[in-house]
Amino acid sequence: MHFTKWNGCGNDFVFINAMHMDDLKPVLDKCERICDRHFGIGADGIIFVLPSQKADLRMRIFNADGSEAEMCGNGIRCFARWAYELGLVSTRRFSVETGAGILYPEILDDHRVRVDMGAPHLEAAVVPTTGFSGNPVVSEELVSSTGSHYKVTCVSMGNPHCVIFTDNVPDDEFLKKEGSAIEKDVHFPRKTNVEFVHPLGNNRFRMRVWERGTGITMACGTGCCATAVAAILNGLAKDEAYIDVDGGTLHISWKGGDSHVFMTGPAAMAFEGDFTPELI
């Protein structure tokens, strides 16, 4: 099976062309192994391109643990460049059916990709989140199973995010302990991605993420969108934000309410190859 390896700010994915594949199961059965950095190809997830009845193409994203996510921000930027390079689309702006609806990436002249990510969803039931008094959940108290107290803001970009503003940048040990506890907290019936965000001033933020189904990654595109939305809701930014993650920087803009979030950032190919799902 042929694959191509792409990353957006170091958030990396194995891409598989499933335009003519009847069954994803042989690959999905080995998802964890394929994503393993010692025993497999090594990636934060696997992304398939499929035909769509509703859009130019369809994208499906699976986390390293094999769970399917509704959307992937860094993934859709890579998806756009990959699909264009493969000749699956002939225009630099096209439509992609995702679990978060139909989204529109556009490849810019400098090879970065700008994506119309649609409107964020803030209603608690849609995120989904339960047990908070406010709706939307903006700077509400959460006591995690580790006993730590946080002020959280919950945002869905098709997938759930719990954004926490902090005075410092968490290290790996903290991120793993607290991120994994919040990911599985009872407030989040479909689990959640967790963003710890340190405001730097002038609409700039340093963010580290614990991703649902994968763990610590170098970046999360939907997480950066959720971070910008949460920052604007909390009065920490206006209209736009630059989010510095471990693997680079994404620019996010949002004018509030039902307006759409726009995400701009890099997408790069690292290598391609072949593997045999039965043998990996």
Ligand SMILES: N[C@@H](CCC[C@H](N)C(=O)O)C(=O)O
């Ligand atoms: N890294 C992605 C998000 C991937 C899915 C996420 N782990 C989830 O389960 O929702 C991004 O760039 O958005």
